[in-house]
Amino acid sequence: MVRRESVIFLFALVLIFATALPVSAQSFRVQCPTSTITHPNAPTSGQGEPAYTGPTYTGTSGYPSAPAHVNGAIKCQQISGGDGYATMGDGTQTYMFSFGPLSGLTKISNGQAGTDFPDEFNTPFVPTTSNYLQPGDPATTVDGGSAFSYDGAIGLANNIPYISTIYDISEGLITPQFPLPAGSTAANVVTVVLNAQSPFLVGDQVVISGQDTIGYNGTFTVKAINIPNSVVFPANFAFQLLNPTIGLAEVTESTSATAASVPGIDGHVDPRQIMDVGVMNGNIPAPLFAIDEDDEFFLTLTNVGMIMRPDLFEQHTVHFHGYPNASSFYDGVPDASVAINIGGSFTYYYLAPDAGTYFWHCHITPPEHLQMGMVGQLYVRPRQNRVPAGNSLYAALVTQQSDLRTKCDSSDILCSNPLPAGGTTANPTTRAATGNYVYNDGDGSTFYDVEYPLQMHGFDPNFHFVGMTFNPEGFTDMKDKYFLLNGRSYPDTVTLGPLETASADGVMHYSQPLPARIDITYGQRALVRISELNVSEYHTLASLGIPMHVVGYNAKLLRDEAGYNTDYYTNSITLGGGESLDVILDSCSVRDTTTGACTTNIPRGTYFLYTTNLDHLSNDAENFGGQMTEIHIN
Numbered sequence: 001m002v003r004r005e006s007v008i009f010l011f012a013l014v015l016i017f018a019t020a021l022p023v024s025a026q027s028f029r030v031q032c033p034t035s036t037i038t039h040p041n042a043p044t045s046g047q048g049e050p051a052y053t054g055p056t057y058t059g060t061s062g063y064p065s066a067p068a069h070v071n072g073a074i075k076c077q078q079i080s081g082g083d084g085y086a087t088m089g090d091g092t093q094t095y096m097f098s099f100g101p102l103s104g105l106t107k108i109s110n111g112q113a114g115t116d117f118p119d120e121f122n123t124p125f126v127p128t129t130s131n132y133l134q135p136g137d138p139a140t141t142v143d144g145g146s147a148f149s150y151d152g153a154i155g156l157a158n159n160i161p162y163i164s165t166i167y168d169i170s171e172g173l174i175t176p177q178f179p180l181p182a183g184s185t186a187a188n189v190v191t192v193v194l195n196a197q198s199p200f201l202v203g204d205q206v207v208i209s210g211q212d213t214i215g216y217n218g219t220f221t222v223k224a225i226n227i228p229n230s231v232v233f234p235a236n237f238a239f240q241l242l243n244p245t246i247g248l249a250e251v252t253e254s255t256s257a258t259a260a261s262v263p264g265i266d267g268h269v270d271p272r273q274i275m276d277v278g279v280m281n282g283n284i285p286a287p288l289f290a291i292d293e294d295d296e297f298f299l300t301l302t303n304v305g306m307i308m309r310p311d312l313f314e315q316h317t318v319h320f321h322g323y324p325n326a327s328s329f330y331d332g333v334p335d336a337s338v339a340i341n342i343g344g345s346f347t348y349y350y351l352a353p354d355a356g357t358y359f360w361h362c363h364i365t366p367p368e369h370l371q372m373g374m375v376g377q378l379y380v381r382p383r384q385n386r387v388p389a390g391n392s393l394y395a396a397l398v399t400q401q402s403d404l405r406t407k408c409d410s411s412d413i414l415c416s417n418p419l420p421a422g423g424t425t426a427n428p429t430t431r432a433a434t435g436n437y438v439y440n441d442g443d444g445s446t447f448y449d450v451e452y453p454l455q456m457h458g459f460d461p462n463f464h465f466v467g468m469t470f471n472p473e474g475f476t477d478m479k480d481k482y483f484l485l486n487g488r489s490y491p492d493t494v495t496l497g498p499l500e501t502a503s504a505d506g507v508m509h510y511s512q513p514l515p516a517r518i519d520i521t522y523g524q525r526a527l528v529r530i531s532e533l534n535v536s537e538y539h540t541l542a543s544l545g546i547p548m549h550v551v552g553y554n555a556k557l558l559r560d561e562a563g564y565n566t567d568y569y570t571n572s573i574t575l576g577g578g579e580s581l582d583v584i585l586d587s588c589s590v591r592d593t594t595t596g597a598c599t600t601n602i603p604r605g606t607y608f609l610y611t612t613n614l615d616h617l618s619n620d621a622e623n624f625g626g627q628m629t630e631i632h633i634n
């Protein structure tokens, strides 16, 4: 007979090995380069999007190191994969597997996409005694009382500097291994021989310090590496730099001198901040991404584990649904690409080829992880937004179609955005001074003033309950009881600002940051980017009093191959899981056909956007809730 204590002991041992070993092989990292081959001088958040005036590069061979004109930018974002809780319209708290924000936290809490320029992303949070990141951030205030305003990558920290002891440092004794710049002589060249292989590269900053190397001390730029030297060490132990002072005596077998790298941002992170903020901080829907055509997007997924299900070693991935990939590595289908283990990070790389409304989700056991909450929207804004105000939209689209990198006409089965029929470069429609466009329409037909993401969703509380306690019920038994817009059911859909939920750690977390209320200024147009994220139900949304102008479907402009627009007006739309629609709600009922100016407004007031699936207008057993929101014409 086996004694009970031994069984417990053995079980504990198994647990220790099972939990400790996989984690030790992982590490958290982020990547957000400030320059790449195609964006050698990527714009900062202060510079903003560069204007589109023509192709990036018109040559036919290779890519020049300094192209005359560069389009787009580098964008970065970090998300956590883990778990969390959300609050439904009837007050029920629901357990989720979910993605949460680990960068752009202020933007996310304001209902915006969390996507950053590199200078925003690569800014470490500097904690003070009165201002530090804590579980549940972003909060409306930080501990010191000032508003939370941090958008950088959570956990980002300066790298750990390399430091090596110096064996020999000398000036002018060894022939310079690099061309001397004007004003310098061979006597200025300092050769540093380390006691170990040198980690420095040409161009690195190096700090020389020591009690016996005064005169040599300071911060210098490495000018050459692999220096054949007269002492016992191989060439790869030595490097050279320039020191303006001439006549320094050689120091051999230094007792105190060191050469160190300067701390910098290289993607190194402090895992404690990530765990503090990321654990139980999942959002529904998943964090929003927004990029622009011509961008390069670096998206880091950091798997913080599912604290409420420590028995599960679930990997997570990111799958951009209906979106062409830079490489199959980034597709997220686990049997064909990379999947991210608990305790690890992976940076996905995407190009932003075609404008439109898409969605993304985890691709590990997709029916389960999507139902549990790991799904959200992303959208790509068109090049046409960056055409300088007053320039011809048609001429700008002709320029795009003349460049193979940006051409998107009916000759490509994946891309059907031909020039508008009957258009000429003399088309009077020019880039408006304000507002934006949904697609590269060339005729201004997809113009809007403000945009709202609207994600239709629903879930089965039984599935979530068994997902928290044991294994999921059969997928065929899924039956949604809550029906959501942006993760909320009515009346929470019209509550402005983020919704928060207390989690098992006793802390309030921003569970549903994105309101679903649509506000339109009298006379303006709102773009509603509608995605259907549900895994088990079709959803219908109807609008009373404000016609729905459908201009795009599944991230494609509604236009036929001959260039005629096939947009339409309706009072209801129906989508299945994975579909999207771009709908413009115009607060103006009659516009001047030539100037576009509003001649008759729809009266100010509150209108409803609601599902006509009447059983979807409920929050589980509670009536009068579910998938409904308000449109306010102000």
Ligand SMILES: [Cu+2]
Pocket (backbone or CB within 6 Å): 081, 097, 314, 315, 316, 317, 362, 363, 364, 369, 374
């Ligand atoms: Cu997952």
